Amino acid sequence: MDYKETLLMPKTAFPMRGGLPNKEPKIQEEWDEKEIYQKSLEKNKGNESYILHDGPPYANGGLHMGHALNKILKDIITRYKTMQGYYTPYVPGWDTHGLPIEQALTKKGVKRKEMSVSEFREKCKEFALNQIELQKKDFKRLGVSGDFDNPYITLKPEYEAAQLRLFGEMAAKGLIYKGLKPVYWSPSSESSLAEAEIEYHDKRSPSIYVAFDVKDGKNVVDEDAQFIIWTTTPWTLPANVAITVHPELTYGEYLVDGHKYIVGKDLVDDVAENLGWNTDEIELVKEFSGKDLEYVEAQHPFLEDRTVLLINGDHVTTDAGTGCVHTAPGHGDDDYIVGTKYNLPVISPVDYKGVLTDEAGPFAGEFYDKANKPITDLLKENGSLLKLDFITHSYPHDWRTKKPVIFRATPQWFASIDKVRQDILDAIEETHFKVDWGKTRIYNMIRDRGEWVISRQRVWGVPLPVFYAENGDIVMTEETVNHVADLVEEYGSNVWFDREAKDLLPEGFTHPGSPNGEFTKETDIMDVWFDSGSSHRGVLEQRPELSFPADLYLEGSDQYRGWFNSSITTAVATRNRSPYKMLLSHGFVMDGEGKKMSKSLGNVIVPEQIVKQKGADIARLWVSSVDYLADARISDEIIKQTADVYRKIRNTLRFMLGNVNDFNPETDAIAEADLLEVDRYILNRFREFTASTIKNYDNFDYLNIYQEVQNFINVELSNFYLDYGKDILYIEERSAHKRRSMQTVLYQIVVDMTKLLAPILAHTADEVWSYIPHVQEESVHLTDMPEVQDIDTELVEKWNTFMKLRDDVNRALEIARNEKVIGKSLEAKVTIGSNSDFNATEFLQDFDDLQQLFITSQAEVVDNVEGGASYAHGDIKVEHADGEKCQRCWNYSEELGSVGELTDLCPRCQAVVKTLV
Numbered sequence: 053m054d055y056k057e058t059l060l061m062p063k064t065a066f067p068m069r070g071g072l073p074n075k076e077p078k079i080q081e082e083w084d085e086k087e088i089y090q091k092s093l094e095k096n097k098g099n100e101s102y103i104l105h106d107g108p109p110y111a112n113g114g115l116h117m118g119h120a121l122n123k124i125l126k127d128i129i130t131r132y133k134t135m136q137g138y139y140t141p142y143v144p145g146w147d148t149h150g151l152p153i154e155q156a157l158t159k160k161g162v163k164r165k166e167m168s169v170s171e172f173r174e175k176c177k178e179f180a181l182n183q184i185e186l187q188k189k190d191f192k193r194l195g196v197s198g199d200f201d202n203p204y205i206t207l208k209p210e211y212e213a214a215q216l217r218l219f220g221e222m223a224a225k226g227l228i229y230k231g232l233k234p235v236y237w238s239p240s241s242e243s244s245l246a247e248a249e250i251e252y253h254d255k256r257s258p259s260i261y262v263a264f265d266v267k268d269g270k271n272v273v274d275e276d277a278q279f280i281i282w283t284t285t286p287w288t289l290p291a292n293v294a295i296t297v298h299p300e301l302t303y304g305e306y307l308v309d310g311h312k313y314i315v316g317k318d319l320v321d322d323v324a325e326n327l328g329w330n331t332d333e334i335e336l337v338k339e340f341s342g343k344d345l346e347y348v349e350a351q352h353p354f355l356e357d358r359t360v361l362l363i364n365g366d367h368v369t370t371d372a373g374t375g376c377v378h379t380a381p382g383h384g385d386d387d388y389i390v391g392t393k394y395n396l397p398v399i400s401p402v403d404y405k406g407v408l409t410d411e412a413g414p415f416a417g418e419f420y421d422k423a424n425k426p427i428t429d430l431l432k433e434n435g436s437l438l439k440l441d442f443i444t445h446s447y448p449h450d451w452r453t454k455k456p457v458i459f460r461a462t463p464q465w466f467a468s469i470d471k472v473r474q475d476i477l478d479a480i481e482e483t484h485f486k487v488d489w490g491k492t493r494i495y496n497m498i499r500d501r502g503e504w505v506i507s508r509q510r511v512w513g514v515p516l517p518v519f520y521a522e523n524g525d526i527v528m529t530e531e532t533v534n535h536v537a538d539l540v541e542e543y544g545s546n547v548w549f550d551r552e553a554k555d556l557l558p559e560g561f562t563h564p565g566s567p568n569g570e571f572t573k574e575t576d577i578m579d580v581w582f583d584s585g586s587s588h589r590g591v592l593e594q595r596p597e598l599s600f601p602a603d604l605y606l607e608g609s610d611q612y613r614g615w616f617n618s619s620i621t622t623a624v625a626t627r628n629r630s631p632y633k634m635l636l637s638h639g640f641v642m643d644g645e646g647k648k649m650s651k652s653l654g655n656v657i658v659p660e661q662i663v664k665q666k667g668a669d670i671a672r673l674w675v676s677s678v679d680y681l682a683d684a685r686i687s688d689e690i691i692k693q694t695a696d697v698y699r700k701i702r703n704t705l706r707f708m709l710g711n712v713n714d715f716n717p718e719t720d721a722i723a724e725a726d727l728l729e730v731d732r733y734i735l736n737r738f739r740e741f742t743a744s745t746i747k748n749y750d751n752f753d754y755l756n757i758y759q760e761v762q763n764f765i766n767v768e769l770s771n772f773y774l775d776y777g778k779d780i781l782y783i784e785e786r787s788a789h790k791r792r793s794m795q796t797v798l799y800q801i802v803v804d805m806t807k808l809l810a811p812i813l814a815h816t817a818d819e820v821w822s823y824i825p826h827v828q829e830e831s832v833h834l835t836d837m838p839e840v841q842d843i844d845t846e847l848v849e850k851w852n853t854f855m856k857l858r859d860d861v862n863r864a865l866e867i868a869r870n871e872k873v874i875g876k877s878l879e880a881k882v883t884i885g886s887n888s889d890f891n892a893t894e895f896l897q898d899f900d901d902l903q904q905l906f907i908t909s910q911a912e913v914v915d916n917v918e919g920g921a922s923y924a925h926g927d928i929k930v931e932h933a934d935g936e937k938c939q940r941c942w943n944y945s946e947e948l949g950s951v952g953e954l955t956d957l958c959p960r961c962q963a964v965v966k967t968l969v
Contacts, residue, residue, distance in 0.1 A: 062710025072667020316375020585618025
């Protein structure tokens, strides 16, 4: 007889190899055909909702790993919440306006100046929508579930209209105003920038010390003295109108080599060192406070008709420089603020391309950065330049073009932060954060934020709904803004660019500033952060399946200055509360060494590459394997390691599937009270694992899940329970109590573990589900998460001690194997007794079938072990097993063939085989 035929070997059609790149698209097709997303919503309709509001990625270019990290994290959350019974609609969105799309079209050869504004905008729209379809396909390929057939898109008329109405509400509250003020200006983008669009990089700049002659000393300073200023932006000197000194600092007039110079007394040593003065020959002529210097007049160093006023300002420090600060209100925020107190003119002789204008005199036509040289040359020529050097320092750059920006005074539209700052800070206090530093980060950003520049000098965006009367008055009423919003909702925002101003105003509209009924319209568009920051109004409040505020916003850590910031600003300004109950952020994705990915370094990994080579579930498992709160690392080696972990998970699930193929939970399950104790132990350990996994999902701790899944599979299952169980599952009679007891637990584990893994391994879990016998739901994603159950802690503690003893037995077996006493563990006989450290004899009285638990042929418990080794949990001796090897179960027995004609089988196997003959 071929005894193999009598063994109950695992049987399942679930394949060992994942083949994910080919299999996942088919699973996704089934999700679409079966409408799994829609059914999951229907299942939980009427239950408490959980709204994760999607921050819109920009509709330009292929996906990078940051996109994948973000969207997979969101999908893990929404899938989990759905399986927890929450009504969890997920509406993906896209940000579609702004400069990058205009630049992309220019690169494609679109000639902006050869077409009308509306024609160009249509091309921008067409480009954005095409990009959305490409990105949508890639997001879905990652297994992201949501309403991709009806996403929110910021260029849609209904969204733009909602944004305009929100703008109108802020305007009605006096939060929107126009002013001439220096703002970050990007010559490379030809537009103003918000603080959120600034990043800092090193830049090499000239460092100069310049002398300003005293013109009118006001009987305070000598007429033949000079003030010394220090600057790293010589190109701003044509805009200089003042020198600022601190009113409470002490200043000195010093005689140096026949010249009288005025600098801060605390800084004279630094100035002397930088200018090469001989400190022994410096003579203090006079001393006075900064307050004394107020209204003293100096002469501009190269503009003969320009008088420079000495003024007081608290922003002057003694950290660097001279204590006398070059002041150009058209090119600096502090300069502007202090300048308003003294009614100083705001001069900004630089155009939108960064080129100096006629107002800059002899330097007109020069690009601002190139103007530094001729300006310093002129200063040197007329004797005003005391020192020229160069320094490398951190300098603001345009985060899109990566090129330096400047401060430039232009007429801009602003949203007031001051008027709502405290309300926003209060809303932040009421918001939940996973980590305290997230709260600190956005709190400090709002606390320190200046006014929000919301106007941009572009055409691809939402228009600012502002009109101008004939006399220049601004027309921005609730009536006019809402009328424009109605037109935009009906015709799209191109209506603003297609129609004349009078045709955009309400019928019969009049204004005292336009006696002839003529009006003009604003040509600037809104900052794209105002676009995306309006999504709580255009999406959460507009979509019937969603609600305001959202339960969660989750984006990259750069969004503390971006979407998180603009969203809470507009929401508090109009709804007096945060648009999110909780804020969660993730870091950036770096290469395996923690370096930024770049094509030049050849270290770029993109989602498409992983999906094609390994599968989306490997990317999803990788997401769960990183501490996403910090920067995450990825490389080919890391992905290979992730794939190895996946393979272990898959094969373990396959093993369990194979061993419950003949199990029907309705007819074969054993009541918990009647389970073998070892099975109850593993069931309780799985309940501990389940409770921990649920807690980790609730706390957004996916790395913990990744680690604990591996630990449970490797330690509890593979290293013990499944290995131990082969002697039962394969050898025992099909319906034996011992076998059914184990199958009851295995079935529970494979069902519940598949559910627990479903939010992360979305495709594989559904594939496993389709092979589990006797489950009812058509998809694991339509099931509920396992319930957390009470743990029999006394039982677990008892068996945890046994597992430690078993580890000692395994150590003894390994030594015996190395000494050639045994080969496989079934060749062993183990004898265990007590020692001074542990009473093994008494402890093991409660355990049955020790030889099976140790996977040996024989196990004996004695009071004292002769010739054994001492371990932490008793004395242990390993010998070769007695008797001969059973040809069916491979256990050694002294009773081989003692029953009947099956002479090469042990009594147990004889009994089983006889039932089959």
